[in-house]
Amino acid sequence: MIPDRLESNLRQGFRESLLPKLGLVLLASILIMAIFAPVLATHNPTRTGYLDENGNSYPPLGTSYTTEIGQDGEFVEVEVESTSDHLLGTNDIGQDVFSRLVYGARTSMLVGLLGTGLAVLIGVPFGLVSGYYGGRVDDVMMRIADTMLAFPSLVLALALIGVFGSAGFGIPDPLTRFGLIDGMPESTTLPGTVTVVVALVTWVWFARVARGEAMSVRNEEYVTAARSMGASNWTILFKHVLPNSLTPVIVLATIQVAAVILLESSLSFLGFSGTTLSWGYDISRGQGYQRTSWWISMVPGLGIVFAVIAVNLLGDWLRDALDPNIEGEGGGA
Amino acid sequence: MSIGKFLVKRLLQGVLVIWGVITIMFALRAVSPGDPANLIVGPAADPEIRDQVREQYGLNEPIYVQYVDYVQGMITGDFGYSFQSSREVTAMVLERVPATLELAIAATIIAIVIAVPLGVISASRRNEPADYGATLFSLLGISTPNFWLGLMLILLFAVFLQDPMETYLGFTFPQGRRPVGFGEAVMTLVTTGYAGDLLTWVRHIMLPAITLGTYFTAMITRLTRSGMIDEFGKPYVTATEAKGIPYVLIRYKHVLRNTMIPIITVLGLQLGTLIGGAVITETVFNWPGLGDRLIQALNARDWPLMQGIIVFIALGFVLINIAVDALYATLDPRVTNE
Numbered sequence: 001m002i003p004d005r006l007e008s009n010l011r012q013g014f015r016e017s018l019l020p021k022l023g024l025v026l027l028a029s030i031l032i033m034a035i036f037a038p039v040l041a042t043h044n045p046t047r048t049g050y051l052d053e054n055g056n057s058y059p060p061l062g063t064s065y066t067t068e069i070g071q072d073g074e075f076v077e078v079e080v081e082s083t084s085d086h087l088l089g090t091n092d093i094g095q096d097v098f099s100r101l102v103y104g105a106r107t108s109m110l111v112g113l114l115g116t117g118l119a120v121l122i123g124v125p126f127g128l129v130s131g132y133y134g135g136r137v138d139d140v141m142m143r144i145a146d147t148m149l150a151f152p153s154l155v156l157a158l159a160l161i162g163v164f165g166s167a168g169f170g171i172p173d174p175l176t177r178f179g180l181i182d183g184m185p186e187s188t189t190l191p192g193t194v195t196v197v198v199a200l201v202t203w204v205w206f207a208r209v210a211r212g213e214a215m216s217v218r219n220e221e222y223v224t225a226a227r228s229m230g231a232s233n234w235t236i237l238f239k240h241v242l243p244n245s246l247t248p249v250i251v252l253a254t255i256q257v258a259a260v261i262l263l264e265s266s267l268s269f270l271g272f273s274g275t276t277l278s279w280g281y282d283i284s285r286g287q288g289y290q291r292t293s294w295w296i297s298m299v300p301g302l303g304i305v306f307a308v309i310a311v312n313l314l315g316d317w318l319r320d321a322l323d324p325n326i327e328g329e330g331g332g333a
Numbered sequence: 334m335s336i337g338k339f340l341v342k343r344l345l346q347g348v349l350v351i352w353g354v355i356t357i358m359f360a361l362r363a364v365s366p367g368d369p370a371n372l373i374v375g376p377a378a379d380p381e382i383r384d385q386v387r388e389q390y391g392l393n394e395p396i397y398v399q400y401v402d403y404v405q406g407m408i409t410g411d412f413g414y415s416f417q418s419s420r421e422v423t424a425m426v427l428e429r430v431p432a433t434l435e436l437a438i439a440a441t442i443i444a445i446v447i448a449v450p451l452g453v454i455s456a457s458r459r460n461e462p463a464d465y466g467a468t469l470f471s472l473l474g475i476s477t478p479n480f481w482l483g484l485m486l487i488l489l490f491a492v493f494l495q496d497p498m499e500t501y502l503g504f505t506f507p508q509g510r511r512p513v514g515f516g517e518a519v520m521t522l523v524t525t526g527y528a529g530d531l532l533t534w535v536r537h538i539m540l541p542a543i544t545l546g547t548y549f550t551a552m553i554t555r556l557t558r559s560g561m562i563d564e565f566g567k568p569y570v571t572a573t574e575a576k577g578i579p580y581v582l583i584r585y586k587h588v589l590r591n592t593m594i595p596i597i598t599v600l601g602l603q604l605g606t607l608i609g610g611a612v613i614t615e616t617v618f619n620w621p622g623l624g625d626r627l628i629q630a631l632n633a634r635d636w637p638l639m640q641g642i643i644v645f646i647a648l649g650f651v652l653i654n655i656a657v658d659a660l661y662a663t664l665d666p667r668v669t670n671e
Binding site: 143144146147149150151152153154155156158159160161162163164258262265266269270272280283286287290291294297298301304305308309312313 | 346349350351353354357358361362364365472473475476477478480481484485487488492604605606608609610612613616617627628631634639643646647650651
């Protein structure tokens with residue numbers, strides 16, 4: 001599928017630079033975190049109440065903070081010490097921050113990969129048809145694409161969620177279902193609406209790339225040859241044009257996973273995602289507690305940053321080696 | 334094709350796109366579950382009052398009549414009335430535009446002022462520490478969610494550094510709603526010569542503008558760097574060097590100018606990201622702009638207000654993109670030949 005020349009580009013890029021290796025290691029760690037969340041988490045991430053005797057959240061290991069509590073009718077300052085039970089402390093309602101960091105990777109990766117996959121499934125056929133047929137068909141389809149592009153993706157996503165609400169589906173977790181791990185959630189919530197919505201607001205970028213590829217190959221000799229042998233347009237499109245446009249689609253898909261992770265975290269931060277086990281949601285939890293409990297929003301944010309860096313590093317490597325001219329949407333948040 | 338013809342074509346396309354946006358927003362509202370009358374007067378209201386309200390908002394008309402009314406209203410700038418406050422949507426949108434513009438422009442200025450020199454330095458000192466630093470910065474910049482960055486800046490400047498800044502610098506970057514807008518502040522300065530309001534405004538916009546601008550700073554740094562590196566390899570650079578023109582002049586006058594053309598295009602395309610970013614930055618900093626109002630409208634399911642804001646944003650987006658195309662066409666006449 002990938003020509004030899006590009007394959008050697010890929011190898012060379014990987015060998016000569018530290019960055020793709022770093023990206024791969026980071027992404028692999030995050031994927032392992034997501035898959036083996038029940039094993040790695042120290043506490044059930046949804047269980048509340050891990051607070052000290054005065055109802056204060058624990059700070060990360062090795063730190064402490066002072067806060068005021070009511071005692072005998074007056075306020076007294078107390079020092080809250082960390083505990084080795086909660087590596088990264090607990091949040092305002094006493095949930096373990098480390099365990100939520102681990103589980104948050106699931107939501108990010110699920111939405112990032114499924115959302116991007118869905119966007120590919122919508123955008124690529126749309127773009128191929130538009131570019132292959134050309135003329136009127138192309139005009140109409142590209143105006144539709146322009147209309148989609150006139151909405152900032154976050155704004156359109158908010159509008160869609162405003163209409164359809166935000167539903168989540170529970171996906172059973174085999175590790176806990178079969179009794180291998182005790183005391184962890186039995187299922188992971190996939191924010192279903194959000195996954196569909198991020199695909200609906202990002203497919204256009206794939207359509208544009210696929211269209212360009214289809215336009216550039218539709219007059220190639222092998223397409224003419226296939227046509228002269230009586231192949232139908234659909235056969236030509238999916239057997240001949242599609243495989244030739246996959247390289248830029250793969251590059252773009254990698255870049256878009258980063259954009260989708262950011263989009264999901266933004267929607268969760270604003271409280272529109274349908275799951276409460278997400279890095280973006282946890283950042284919003286900490287918003288009111290900045291003055292004392294800074295770790296509540298800092299830790300999940302670092303999760304997002306590392307995930308997005310990992311994907312971006314791999315995306316840069318693929319882009320430089322395979323298709324330097326591709327343009328994605330970028331962040332969005 | 335002349336530039337005039339090119340622009341007319343782009344404007345016509347723009348009109349089509351805006352019509353599409355209006356239609357999509359209308360369709361979304363039409364398929365949205367729930368009786369709008371409930372949202373206006375509450376589900377417990379007297380059926381007679383609800384009927385009255387439905388009549389008043391035109392909700393009893395057949396759907397195509399509502400659509401035609403809606404499009405007609407949009408064309409004349411009448412976006413209807415807010416379900417929640419019964420105020421005119423047009424006024425509610427327009428009063429929030431200045432704050433969003435202030436934020437977007439400040440962020441863009443910060444981005445350009447930092448990114449262009451950084452990109453030039455990075456490209457001129459390839460594979461030196463300065464280049465690695467700039468590359469690392471841009472990687473972090475494009476990978477950081479801006480709402481989190483905003484919270485971390487608040488943590489840094491409005492919590493940890495507040496006292497030292499107050500003591501040693503005599504000012505802080507406060508968090509929270511700005512007490513005065515840019516327009517008023519400038520008016521005060523012009524009429525009374527008092528600059529305090531303007532300084533207050535500057536201190537309030539610093540953190541939100543950095544929050545919104547960081548992604549763009551990172552992106553423009555990347556674009557400038559790669560664009561400059563491409564240009565350095567071109568024959569005209571060798572020619573100007575051979576003529577003995579100083580490097581600084583070559584770099585900033587000739588090479589940078591040619592690099593700016595693709596940067597402007599990409600910036601136009603990324604405007605959606607800027608607006609989306611503004612929505613979320615505004616909610617973090619309580620900045621009284623369109624995004625802040627959009628989130629309120631969403632939470633209240635206030636459809637007319639929500640539609641008004643989104644259509645307005647799309648309109649601005651399309652117009653600015655046409656302006657970018659026009660600028661592009663003037664800078665590089667080849668595009669009109671496509």
